[in-house]
Amino acid sequence: MSIDTSKVADTNATTPAKASKPNPIGAAAGWADDRLGLATAMKKQIRKVFPDHWSFMLGEIALWSFIVLLLTGVFLTLWFVPSMGETTYQGSYNQLRGIEMSEAYASSLNISFDVRGGLLMRQMHHWAAMLFVAAMMVHLLRVFFTGAHRKPRELNWVIGCLLLILGTLEGFTGYSLPDDLLSGTGIRAADGFMKASPVIGTYMSFFVFGGEFPGETIIPRLFTVHVLLIPGLLLALVGAHMLLLVYHKHTQWPGPGRTEQNVVGYPLLPIYAAKAGGFFFVIFGVIALMGALLTINPVWKYGPYDPSKVTAGSQPDWYMGWPDGALRIMPGWETHVFGVTISWNVMLPILILPVVMFLLLTILPFIEAWITGDKRDHHILQRPRNAPTRTAFMVSLMTMYGLFWAAGGNDIIAIKLGLSINQITYFMRAAVFIGPAIAFWVTRRWCISLQRHDNDLLLHGYESGIIMRSAEGGYSERHLPISEARSYTLTARGRDEVYVPGSGVDANGVASPKRGVLAVLDKVRGRLSKVMYADNVQKPTREELEEARHHAEHEHTLQAGLDHPAPGHEFDDHALRTAGDVPLRGTASSPSAGSGAHTDDTDQ
């Protein structure tokens, strides 16, 4: 179906056009297009527009470190022997020569000392794993703080949560593979966690380990899970995550020219392909540098795993650190019923808490949508201050996470800060409850103050720093109006409405009060809505804004008659500025959709 563009006349002058020399790239593209129909498929996608903001690249960090994980992981599988068969080490590392160990550990040593570039690959793989999970979490926080999890992106949020939990599990299985003292201690802990589940615990443990711990099957099984099962799921979910991203189109910050129906930014080709591709190499470089310069998991120092040994500083990798912290500070509660011990001390912090937290995280968008009753699509992001309760909620979750995390490193904190590990434990037991509450309250009030500040900017302008003295001798600071563009940006948000219970109407607009459980739920929803919205500061109304403008103009006219009118720009660089525009966020939100900017209309 394609037209050979090399033979089309390239002039309409009187002399006939000569066919230009066939372009080899064009010829190759034509060949491929004839057979694959790429032009039709790509025509739209390569012009896909992405908005420009640093916070939109956080997910990319996760994506690119995942690619590095795949590349280095393939390298490692070429030499790693996933077997618990016993062997005697005869490699290059002197301090362990002649020691009996598993083939898995011997091959880890072999990769570290006898395979060219092996240690670099091992360290890059491990650092990439740390960055992968960390980047997912940072990305998650950005999405939640800006309200990008709202309709229509709730399911993408769920996929993201699944990616986070799978990434964590993938990390744990990888941590357990080398069969050194640290990883063996981790598996031993996992065995204990399984056995802490009532009734089925021992059965589960025997099933997983193929008999009593440690058995001979756990490493081969974890290997299959680590290199096949979870990476497959991760790849599929990453694909789904990105397809949904393309389908929904990217969210954007509010600003002039940006609506719920468009995306303002740059096209994928050539700009975003270059930016994202370049970012991949940056991430690769960062990981390569870390792998080359910073020791991570020096397996040769831990020695082979032996259930009778343990080392101080046995911690999981950071992403498993917070349940470990919960475990460390948990009081030793146990219940004995009918000859069965229920170990609340292990069950609560390890089996129940993480599951509850994960489920809570997953359903957050749905809870929020239920409380707000918001059924609209949202493509314009919210500033965190404009959702004070939601922002405060996530900050309080982060505080709790951070405190549990710190509790997981209690021994290191104790020796490095000269504290008593017992006192740290007692402090943390209270802090994990009090800290989040304080963080919630502080963040919420902080957001509301920032909202007030925005309204001040809109109604009274910005503080010019010029002090005026009135005829009576009173002093006041002169405020100057902010630019139109900035006013637009600040007011580009909805009004929060507190839901009043019992106000439901049916399809015909007739009041239909709810009964029974529904009525109770309705009341709960009303109360939550009140907590969520009642204290928020709403943006000024049109009347208020116009009144403020009239007031400013009135002041201006009053001063017109003065000998020395004070416009307020005597001492700043206002006259030098061209646009007269104070952008909200650097260049990203400036209104000029000029030279390079593109607009992508959403197909609704």
Next chain:
Amino acid sequence: MRLLNRQLNGLAGRVSRHRRRPLAGLLVLLLGLLLTGTVYAAFSPSSATAGAAESDTEQIAKGRQLFLVGCAFCHGQNGEGVRAQRDGNIIGPPLVGVGAAAVDFQVGTGRMPMAQPGAQVKAKAPVYNADEIAALAAYVASLGPGPAIPDAGDYSLEGLSDQEREEAIVRGGQIFLTNCTACHNFEGSGGAMPRGGYAPKIRGVEPRYIYEAMLTGPQSMDVFSNGNLSPDEKRDVIAYLQSLENQPNYGGFGLGGLGPVSEGLAAWLLGIGACVGFAVWIAAHTTRTSKGNVSA
């Protein structure tokens, strides 16, 4: 034969002529003394070297004087220990039978005399010099039999073949991982103990003090007596620790040798910090077709 006899007689005559000199006896005596002294100084333990000029009794007396001034307040005038009024609280434990090794460790690493009571006595710059420590050790050793200060030969691999050295290091590593890492961490970076106590970092500690610590079990540490860990096994542990210090950092900077906590910190602060920094940089530099600023 006559010729031989005459020559022999002549030789004997010459020797006997020298022997008849009045200073000869004195010279031989001096030479002998000098030789004995040198040999003794070369082979005796360091503590004895320091006190070579004085006899044991003098050294013990000097040690007692120092003890009465610096130690007796807590340990009692005869090292019998001091108990507080309340039951079970000991101000200073009795020192009878702790041996010279304990004194050399505690005073030599600056732990004693301690600055203040607390969960754990910290190592600091030593207060006494080597002579004084030797005198204190001699005095305390005189109170009752206890472990002596180990010789340098006790913790050195001198005299072993390369094969034996490697085997000793491997054996020492296994003993270290079995007995020591639970508190001191896998590369001797130290670890936390209950109620503010801690197992100190043992990287960079002199082998003598490590040996003495195993021998005497200071503070919370277990005593690894010779029946428990033979002198050769103690030597091997020290050899393993030395081998760790002497080997290059294969993986790059060690991040304190603390395990996953410092690694996680590095991942977040350096790794995510750098990546987010680059993201900000890339997003801030947007495309442009001319030299002027273009924004979208």
